Amino acid sequence: MNPPPTSYTEFHPRWYRSPVSAYWWLRSGTYLAFILREISSVFVAWAVVYLLLLVRAVSRGSGGYRDFLDLSANPGILFLNLVTLFFLAFHAVTWFNLAPQAMVVHAGGKRVPGVWIAASNYTMWAVATVVVVWIILG
Amino acid sequence: MQKRTTLEPFVWLLFSAGGVLAALVLPAFVFLFGLAFPLGWLSAPSHEHLLAVLRHPVTRVGLFLVCTLALIHAAHRLRYTLYDGLQIKHLYEVVNPICYGAAVVGSAAAAYLLFVAL
Numbered sequence: 554m555n556p557p558p559t560s561y562t563e564f565h566p567r568w569y570r571s572p573v574s575a576y577w578w579l580r581s582g583t584y585l586a587f588i589l590r591e592i593s594s595v596f597v598a599w600a601v602v603y604l605l606l607l608v609r610a611v612s613r614g615s616g617g618y619r620d621f622l623d624l625s626a627n628p629g630i631l632f633l634n635l636v637t638l639f640f641l642a643f644h645a646v647t648w649f650n651l652a653p654q655a656m657v658v659h660a661g662g663k664r665v666p667g668v669w670i671a672a673s674n675y676t677m678w679a680v681a682t683v684v685v686v687w688i689i690l691g
Numbered sequence: 692m693q694k695r696t697t698l699e700p701f702v703w704l705l706f707s708a709g710g711v712l713a714a715l716v717l718p719a720f721v722f723l724f725g726l727a728f729p730l731g732w733l734s735a736p737s738h739e740h741l742l743a744v745l746r747h748p749v750t751r752v753g754l755f756l757v758c759t760l761a762l763i764h765a766a767h768r769l770r771y772t773l774y775d776g777l778q779i780k781h782l783y784e785v786v787n788p789i790c791y792g793a794a795v796v797g798s799a800a801a802a803y804l805l806f807v808a809l
Binding site for chain 2: 604
């Protein structure tokens with residue numbers, strides 16, 4: 554049997570929403586940390602752009618690579634990269650600290666404690682950092 | 692009940708993958724090329740060495756994944772930051788194409804640079 558046809562109306566009750574200031578994230582340290590964590594995305598994007606600039610420079614020969622190294626010594630770029638490194642570290646730390654909540658791992662019928670998951674993430678970070686440095690420095 | 696199909700869960704998956712890769716790889720890269728080499732803490736590698744490293748197939752594929760996923764991660768996160776931080780959720784028709792569009796353009800640039808230009 555077909556269900557009876559449903560009719561919809563455009564009307565819905567007006568919601569009550571108390572107005573929130575556009576600066577709500579300045580109200581407490583927790584909110585500020587949250588918005589800083591979210592803003593780290595801009596610096597993740599810049600790090601990718603910077604990486605691609607390096608790839609482009611290397612593909613253009615040793616002169617292009619030298620130009621990239623000169624660009625990286627520009628005070629404005631240096632400052633931008635300093636801020637970027639801060640936000641990347643903030644992203645990594647908040648990401649790895651959240652990992653135990655996102656990943657529920659069971660071993661031997663018991664839940665693996667969150668500390669272990671966070672610790673394994675930090676270990677992975679250390680290993681990845683050593684590998685990247687080792688590859689780049691040769 | 693009609694099931695709503697949406698790309699959202701898939702994008703969250705890419706968001707997570709990009710978040711992990713960005714956290715693992717990008718700090719070391721920015722530390723070296725952003726601070727350590729220009730400030731003279733370490734000497735920058737030679738052009739020949741970097742070219743050899745970048746031309747290795749594993750590096751090309753690995754860096755392509757890092758670039759693409761990290762850009763999707765950033766686009767997705769920035770989209771929600773703009774929604775909440777500036778309270779402009781009603782502008783999603785503008786915000787979404789700009790955020791994801793930039794990620795797609797960046798990924799295309801990464802593909803060109805890593806697989807064609809190098």
